Amino acid sequence: MTVALANTLTSRWAAAADGPAAFSGAGVYPLLALLAGVASGPARDELLAVAPSPLELPASGAVRAAAGVWTRHDLPLAPGWDAGSRLSGDPAADRARLDAWAARSTGGLVPALPVAVDEDTALVLASALAVETQWRRPFDDAVMTPAGGPWSGLRLPSLSRGHVAADALAPLRATGGVTLLTVEGSEDVDVVLCLGAPPAAPGAVLATAIDGFAGAAPATAGPGVHAEEVDATDPAPELVVSLPSFDVTAGHDLLTMPDLFGLRTAARDGTFPGISPVDLAVSSARQQALARFTALGFQAATVTALAMFPLAFHPPTARRLRVTVTFDRPFGYFAVHRPTGLVLVAGWVRRP
Template sequence: MIAMSLYATEVNQLTAAWLRRTEGAGVLSGAGLWPLLAVLASSADEPGRDELAAAVGLSADESMDAARDVLKALADLDGVDAALGLWAQQAAQVRPEWRDTLPSGTFGELTGDAAVDQPVLDAWARERTHGLIERFPVQAGPELMLTLATALALRTTWQRKFSDEPWQVSGGVWAGRRLAGLQRTTPDADDLRVADSAAGPLTLTRVAGDNGLDVHLVLGEEGAASGDVLAAAVPLVAGDAAVTGGAALLESGDVARWPGVSTVSAQRPGLVLRTARFTVRSLHDLLRQADVFGLRAVSTGDRDHFPAIGPVPLRVDQARQAAVAIFSATGFEAAAVTAIGLRAVSMPVYRAQAVAVSYDRPFGFLAVHRESGLVLFAGWVDSPEDWSGASQRERPQPGAMRDRLPRHPAQ
């Protein structure tokens, strides 16, 4: 757990930056993406190296070690499975010494045939997420020279379960809907916390799992941008910003100004929580926000961005995350598969044309004095010599032939 305490701030910063650029319903995992960016940062040259390091929040020189530490720490968490996968075509010529620096994981070969490769990648995604993610987010094919991926799966059971009941919502955008409601009453009012933030007043409610994993429900002011609300909540749930607990809120009587908060009559102090079941799925194209993830430089240009990987020039061609989250009366489960695909850099395309000629049958020759145009020698080659190493070494030097040529009787 030391690694997570060391790098939680950096991972959270990436998550918050991503959230600020995300609007609407969806689910994402900065923890699933961060190790991949760290691996790329350590493997890239400039200018992509600095861009990736900035997104990771560490120097490129320490990023590979950090990626290994974070993936191991995630996998060691109770209720969490984390895995890394690398697949490459033989034509990518991946350096063994680079592969040996990667976090331990699955290493496989790509054939370049999507009909063969895609089922293998899809099966890995399903197996590593307990069936929550059915399809690998990067598309296989002849241009996919290498893909690096993480799979992250989380499961927890609530310490206190909810009761299932229909919920008729009376106001807001859900007015008139009959939802799959969840309700429970717990004695700890401080599971509710409120705070002022850059996104306005926020209300957060902790739902504790039985294996050390919690889910925090977050509500902002009506009309507040979802990305801003969630990004502002990140430091609050991480303990990096001040919050007011529900018990203190009850004592102060300052309840009405906080989103979704009210008071009800009860036999004893505590917290009554009502929410709804949900399943959310997302597929994120990370290259649409390449600047957030440090992927701008390494995904453009006809040059090699990752010389550490191998001699074949490579650039990022695909970067996607598939994610799902399921909240029910008994618990919570979520999974994400994040993959980055690299392709060989295209060689320059020359627009001009040139002619070519091959003397591959008997041909003649002329020896001409350039200035006067005088033809000094003329001849025909009907039987050129065959290659022989010995004959090439023993070939007489120019001028030596004069002593060997028979002299004409007139001379």
Template sequence: MITEGVAGANMLTARWAATVSDGEPTVLSGAGVWPLLAYLSSAAEGAERAELEQALGMPAAPAVEAATELLGVLRSATGTHAVLGLWVHRLLRLHDEWLRTVPADTVEVLVGTDAFDAWVRKHTDGLLDGMSTPPDPETLLVLAMVLTVRTRWREPFLDGTLGIADGPWAGRQFAWLHRWTADRDRLAVYDTERGQVTVLSVDGVSDITVDLVIGEADVPTGAVLAAGITAPDAGGPRRLGSQLTDADAPGLRLESNSARSVPMLSASVPRFTVSRGHDLLADGELFGLLAVARPDRQRLPRMSDTPLAVGAARQELTASFTAEGFEAAVSTRFDVAAAGGLPDEWRDDVGVEFDRPFGFVVRHRPSGLVLLAGWVTEPDPPLPVREFSRGEDDDF
């Protein structure tokens, strides 16, 4: 059964995919954006909250619960890894009520970009090297999510080459992958509003399946990709590979091979790697970010008393399909800055850091008796990461 969070993220991915231009190589992940929009919506009010809820497809409160559940699914599934990060400027005071909506053990102090880039490299095993665009110096908070997907095929492909006789790739040769299987129902043809869409499902040994989608030649790229996302769950007309009696569908050919006693499905697909960066504010209406990104006044009152607005929103991705398997990494980041610039009252604040060996003194307050004193040269190592559970009352 598809949960509300999964349904919301899938629909966001489909709406985003529908905007892809013809001839434009791309990769995108609504699953990498949707949880961040949910946590952001809980910090907004009025028009900003309503716009974010429209993009989420549900009210803010249940969206936060669904986002936390979705992160749990991604963390527990074999073949995926997901982690949320929150970096906060040391002078920014967050409301405890909002902070408790964010999964525990995600908060760090915002000090430059090196720590964030190292976090991205760590959680993508080096597939991504951080963000291509660093945060603005006046950024006060970064809310980010990293998602990786890795699997090996249950049935590997064979590496080879193939020359293309006609179509947009005519006269060119590519590295191709070939595979034969008796499970012809790995292939399905769906009848959609934008014509027929052919989908080949490739299963990994983990919980991952990669669907390869091809549509009719005259249908826009975005429409084909969106149909490939929604059609398998829409319950509309379809024909499975074992039911096909003609080649009247995109990408299909029917072959006769008397040497085999069992009918087979042969599949050929080019080996590929696609990488892309997205400026999510450029599609602010799609993601519900138009109002919350206007810096003229407070846009996130439930997050902090300091006037805040979203200053940047970016996603970086890479995905590779090979003979052995599939791997991809997604890094999504929302930068939050002071609306109208840094508050003047911060100019004279005083801060203190115990960033080298220090002492401590314990007193009995009523009598003034010093009970013990000491000197710290080796602070404790970080605590093990705790799983977030509803109802925890963690203070920042």
């Protein structure tokens, strides 16, 4: 059920942003679910509408995920809230630590956390997701010169491969007028390519593909598909695939679409009593993403981060005397009746 909710967020994001170059609803969802569990009032209701249950990101040889929490060193925390790592209050030092975490968590694919950190930052939540898989059947390098469309006449570096087998057409499917091609990875991650017919908007094509993938039907016709009978010595069908290689990056400001992510009240009013008695609001919510499709395989990584600031918080300005008493050698004790001063029991502790 939670997977379906995360996929719905990805689909809605694709449609609302009209097909970003690279993005991950799965990278955002765990942070929204975490905030929903510690928010109150309208902020909680809005977050629960988007992410009502936790999502555990898969971990395998092809997928790795990480999460991080950093709180300001002087921020009082609610009982039970894990302080995680503490921000030092030195923006340059904190920035270096957060960037190092992003690079380490994505194998260097995303070298920096996408949110700013300054002396007013009270909390940073982050998730990192990295995917890397090799193709079961690699592609060959080729050149493509489209005869029509926006790329007409361009000479493009491309990838191609052909496969003759009884099940060669199994990866080709269609849903809602969108052609889907599954490129199988060598482990447990595949990449699905989707193509719609002009003038369908990119966001609509992506949303249709994501929503309909599970029920997509086998197809030998559709956008980008050309079927013909050819002479051969083997009657088994052949699937020939041609596409440009790609290497894309994108940055996203989630607060430009606050309703999509359930962050409108969280960014305006807060509050999150499950984190701190101090009223907090989301000051920044961003994702940095990349995807790379080559002849040998696929790489992708996202780092999503939310920064929070106190709506009204005055750090301590006074100094106090602190006295510590330690009983670290044999000591005596007694119990006294308070109204009368009667000592009821007494003794000496020789060994702890």
